Amino acid sequence: MTKTTFENHSHHVNRSEIIDYQTYEDHRAEIRREIFETKKHRRIHLGENLTFLFENHETIKYQILEIMRAEKIARESAIQEELNTYNNFLGKSGELACVLLIEIEAESDRKPLLESWMGLEKCIYLLDRKNNKIFAQHDPTQVGDRRLSAVQYLKFVIKEPPVALGCTFDELAGEVELTKEQRNALAEDLAATLA
Secondary structure, three states: OOHHHHOOOOOOOOHHHOOOHHHHHHHHHHHHHHHHHHHHOOEEEEOOOEEEEEOOHHHHHHHHHHHHHHHOOOOHHHHHHHHHHHHHHOOOOOEEEEEEEEOOOOHHHHHHHHHHOOOHHHOEEEEOOOOOEEEOEEOHHHEOOOOEOOEEEEEEEOOOOOOEEEEOOHHHOEEEEOOHHHHHHHHHHHHHHHO
């Protein structure tokens, strides 16, 4: 199995790219090494509590293969269901998609903080070169009546690659400038959505 297996063929993952879980198991170590490299510059930390994992074709393909392996999925309809679910995380043309992990170390703090941080999902933005803040779109089903989910799926409709990522929520406010490698990775992912 060569590196070209994980090259970007289109924005969304196609059924023809998904190998059966037994074949995947044979090549898993090599694929995991490749994906670790792919994810390295798509993982962005903002402060102590917020980690953003930007998704692309390769990372979503990897997640589908992993779930098939974990659950031993072989039925065609079940594979198609996973494809539909995970491809949805990629968003549409001109969108960057990410998973936001809200990390709270002390378990005793988790519930009260997730309650007090209600509204955080509306305060996350990417910054473009002209200093425009592009705020994230979020799935309202991820927010309960009283507290946030610690995992948020966000999408940004953005016309050009971002240069920074930030948050305007009082307790977690801040901004982080993207490294050259992060900017290049997200530029590549944005271009893939427009191809």
